[in-house]
Amino acid sequence: xxxxxxxxxxxxxxxSTRNQSKSLSVIKEADAHTDWAAExxxxxxxxxxxxxxxGADAGDRAKFLALVREAADRSIGLRPxxxxxxxxxxxxxxxxxEMATGEGKTLAGAIAAVGHVLEGxxxxxxxxxxxxxxRDAEWMKPLFDVFGIAVHAISENSSREERxxxxxxxxxxxxxxxxxxxxxxxxxxxxxxxxxxxxxxxxIIDEADSVLVDEALVPLxxxxxxxxxxxxxxxxxxVSRMKKKHYEVDAEGRNVTLTDEGAAFVEEELGxxxxxxEEHVGSTLVxxxxxxxxxxxxxxxxxxxxxxGGVHLINASxxxxxxxxxxxxxxxxxxxxxxxxxxxxxxxxxxTITVQAxxxxxxxxxxxxxxxxxxxxxFRQFYELRVSQIPPNxxxxxxxxxxxxxxxxxxxxEAIVAYVKEIxxxxxxxxxxxxxxxxxxxxxxxxxxxxVSSVVLNAKNDAQEAKIIAEAGARDAxxxxxxxxxxxxxxxxxxxxxxxxxxxxxVELGGLCVVGTGRHDTExxxxxxxxxxxxxxxxxxxxxxxxxxxxxxxxxLAFKRDPVSPNDDGSMGSKGIDLIEQAQRIAEGVRLxxxxxxxxxxxxxxxxxxxxxxxxxxxxxxxxxLEELAxxxxxxxxxxxxxxxxxxxxxxxxxxxxAKPDTPVETVPRDVLVQAAREIVLYHLDRAWADHLAFxxxxxxxxxxxxxxxxxxxxxxxxxxxxxxADLPGGALEKARETFREAVITADGVxxxxxxxxxxxxxxxxxxxxxxxxxxxxKTLQGIIGIFR
Numbered sequence: 154x155x156x157x158x159x160x161x162x163x164x165x166x167x168x169s170t171r172n173q174s175k176s177l178s179v180i181k182e183a184d185a186h187t188d189w190a191a192e193x194x195x196x197x198x199x200x201x202x203x204x205x206x207x208g209a210d211a212g213d214r215a216k217f218l219a220l221v222r223e224a225a226d227r228s229i230g231l232r233p234x235x236x237x238x239x240x241x242x243x244x245x246x247x248x249x250x251e252m253a254t255g256e257g258k259t260l261a262g263a264i265a266a267v268g269h270v271l272e273g274x275x276x277x278x279x280x281x282x283x284x285x286x287x288r289d290a291e292w293m294k295p296l297f298d299v300f301g302i303a304v305h306a307i308s309e310n311s312s313r314e315e316r317x318x319x320x321x322x323x324x325x326x327x328x329x330x331x332x333x334x335x336x337x338x339x340x341x342x343x344x345x346x347x348x349x350x351x352x353x354x355x356x357i358i359d360e361a362d363s364v365l366v367d368e369a370l371v372p373l374x375x376x377x378x379x380x381x382x383x384x385x386x387x388x389x390x391x392v393s394r395m396k397k398k399h400y401e402v403d404a405e406g407r408n409v410t411l412t413d414e415g416a417a418f419v420e421e422e423l424g425x426x427x428x429x430x431e432e433h434v435g436s437t438l439v440x441x442x443x444x445x446x447x448x449x450x451x452x453x454x455x456x457x458x459x460x461x462g463g464v465h466l467i468n469a470s471x472x473x474x475x476x477x478x479x480x481x482x483x484x485x486x487x488x489x490x491x492x493x494x495x496x497x498x499x500x501x502x503x504x505t506i507t508v509q510a511x512x513x514x515x516x517x518x519x520x521x522x523x524x525x526x527x528x529x530x531x532f533r534q535f536y537e538l539r540v541s542q543i544p545p546n547x548x549x550x551x552x553x554x555x556x557x558x559x560x561x562x563x564x565x566x567e568a569i570v571a572y573v574k575e576i577x578x579x580x581x582x583x584x585x586x587x588x589x590x591x592x593x594x595x596x597x598x599x600x601x602x603x604x605v606s607s608v609v610l611n612a613k614n615d616a617q618e619a620k621i622i623a624e625a626g627a628r629d630a631x632x633x634x635x636x637x638x639x640x641x642x643x644x645x646x647x648x649x650x651x652x653x654x655x656x657x658x659x660v661e662l663g664g665l666c667v668v669g670t671g672r673h674d675t676e677x678x679x680x681x682x683x684x685x686x687x688x689x690x691x692x693x694x695x696x697x698x699x700x701x702x703x704x705x706x707x708x709x710l711a712f713k714r715d716p717v718s719p720n721d722d723g724s725m726g727s728k729g730i731d732l733i734e735q736a737q738r739i740a741e742g743v744r745l746x747x748x749x750x751x752x753x754x755x756x757x758x759x760x761x762x763x764x765x766x767x768x769x770x771x772x773x774x775x776x777x778x779l780e781e782l783a784x785x786x787x788x789x790x791x792x793x794x795x796x797x798x799x800x801x802x803x804x805x806x807x808x809x810x811x812a813k814p815d816t817p818v819e820t821v822p823r824d825v826l827v828q829a830a831r832e833i834v835l836y837h838l839d840r841a842w843a844d845h846l847a848f849x850x851x852x853x854x855x856x857x858x859x860x861x862x863x864x865x866x867x868x869x870x871x872x873x874x875x876x877x878x879a880d881l882p883g884g885a886l887e888k889a890r891e892t893f894r895e896a897v898i899t900a901d902g903v904x905x906x907x908x909x910x911x912x913x914x915x916x917x918x919x920x921x922x923x924x925x926x927x928x929x930x931x932k933t934l935q936g937i938i939g940i941f942r
Contacts, residue, residue: 186219228295251525255688290326361520377913447487551687558729664692779830829903
């Protein structure tokens with residue numbers, strides 16, 4: 154199946170041998186410069202590197218590889234393999250490279266970053282979380298130091314000054330969230346000096362499929378405090394008392410709707426109201442729908458955990474708590490009500506950007522991952538990026554066993570426990586990859602009952618991840634982990650102690666045994682889990698246990714009659730494997746269509762945002778705001794500056810009369826007036842953009858109704874938001890003109906507060922699970938919220 158899938162992706166744009174012969178010839182030529190590099194003093198590397206034109210001259214690229222190989226050996230004790238240099242060359246060419254787990258992607262990325270800097274670029278190395286960004290920057294810093302390259306890392310805890318300093322360097326390591334939030338926070342800047350995030354140049358993306366595919370359509374949000382309606386406790390009390398006859402959940406588990414009996418129950422419990430009357434359809438009914446989703450679709454320890462008095466979302470692809478992530482549209486507050494917790498503010502969206510749009514800002518993008526080929530179509534379709542497959546330094550000798558498929562979940566779990574117990578008795582370490590917190594804890598319980606002690610790693614204790622993973626390859630270890638595929642950490646045979654005897658013992662036992670408790674929606678995640686075993690030529694084994702009750706089957710296949718196992722243990726044999734693979738192929742198709750559909754809806758909004766950003770930057774960095782207002786309000790400009798111009802004399806009577814009569818106005822220095830005009834125009838531009846985003850959200854929530862009238866939802870969506878956006882620039886400037894005319898402006902600046910124009914005093918950032926356009930478009934409000942499943 155894996156080979157077939159990889160072949161298919163190659164046909165769709167991934168090229169495993171793309172220009173590889175050219176790269177190999179450069180690497181071979183680099184060997185001829187090994188002695189030259191070895192004879193250099195440490196302080197000579199900078200001068201030699203600066204002489205090279207690695208972007209245009211193949212001979213200079215070869216000398217660069219010889220330099221960087223010697224520099225890495227001296228500075229961090231790692232001498233790059235040829236395959237790592239090969240990967241670095243493809244990164245310099247702008248490819249996504251596929252390098253297997255344990256093949257040294259971090260060093261290959263650092264080498265490419267050095268090369269990009271030597272070509273005159275600033276580089277952002279973008280990872281999936283703060284831990285990896287900080288670790289890799291510190292780990293690779295000695296290599297950058299050899300070439301006089303300034304490298305920094307940013308994290309959630311970085312101050313504004315630390316961020317500004319980091320971005321001013323040559324190479325900045327940071328998570329996609331933090332870099333994106335800095336871009337959004339710059340939208341609050343009132344002067345050029347407030348800007349932090351620089352103009353994007355080169356992005357090297359670690360775990361590229363996670364960032365560019367799995368996270369690509371998740372909006373990053375900048376919110377501000379505002380008066381918001383608090384969900385009604387009474388509604389939640391009613392919803393919590395519903396019976397199964399009162400609501401229906403669709404086959405995919407994404408939508409929950411009231412039955413007629415359920416609507417009657419809610420109406421009676423809320424005092425005999427009519428849910429569908431004009432008074433309640435846009436308020437009470439909406440809150441009932443949201444409350445039902447909180448109670449009947451979002452499950453504790455699957456979609457979220459409760460910790461430290463708060464609701465924390467679980468990142469489904471990584472098994473970790475999703476830091477700064479929350480549900481929109483009242484769902485977060487509804488879940489907090491359900492759990493009896495204090496409600497957090499929803500606030501008002503000030504600005505938002507998808508990860509896909511964020512990465513699209515970079516003129517040059519490249520990246521690396523262990524599973525690039527399977528995401529080749531998404532890379533090509535959404536980013537115009539190609540894939541280069543880098544062979545392993547040492548042949549992979551891991552044994553991948555055929556799937557074991559069972560009729561029921563109960564039979565599957567029984568088989569997993571028996572298999573793990575059998576392997577454990579030999580001393581071979583076992584890593585079990587589960588899908589969610591509840592499953593990990595349930596399986597650990599059954600293992601304990603069978604006499605097998607295990608260590609559990611999930612979103613509840615992810616702070617202990619490094620310690621747990623460090624021992625997962627030790628003899629006798631049994632580790633149960635959620636979403637091991639997304640953890641990005643190597644498992645060393647023998648455990649954390651640098652003990653060759655312990656390692657050799659585990660090698661003799663067969664290396665790490667990886668057990669999957671069910672297929673994922675995409676084969677990429679299965680491959681990432683398998684890849685935890687067989688690192689750098691180590692032995693290892695992998696096997697997946699599945700059942701016909703697994704979500705990948707129930708969501709994607711429908712049977713007229715449930716298949717029946719011919720065996721007493723419930724095993725389904727080759728027929729079961731065929732069904733699992735069919736379900737996964739359908740799931741992958743759905744994911745691809747979801748990405749494509751969501752991209753179609755987001756593309757126009759992203760273009761509109763670019764227009765606003767360009768306008769905002771012009772206002773921030775020039776005197777354009779004052780020039781425009783002076784032209785529109787020459788009388789007011791003359792009043793504030795004491796200047797008389799031709800346009801002042803020609804100003805209309807209306808403009809002159811609009812100035813406040815008999816009010817003495819002090820002359821304002823030009824630099825103060827420039828800043829005052831800037832703040833006025835920016836306020837109204839930002840206000841208009843926030844209002845436009847709210848309008849877009851409302852349109853998205855109801856656009857499904859257009860399909861009922863045989864209209865294209867996508868076409869109607871574009872038509873409506875284009876028409877609304879067309880009025881935005883002029884409307885914002887007209888309001889700015891009014892404020893310029895009426896606001897108090899003195900030598901101390903403009904007092905927007907006196908004009909009742911207040912910016913949010915509190916802002917925060919978060920991410921939203923916001924795939925609004927699954928399966929052909931948003932169908933109902935219930936469907937939109939239900940997609941969070």
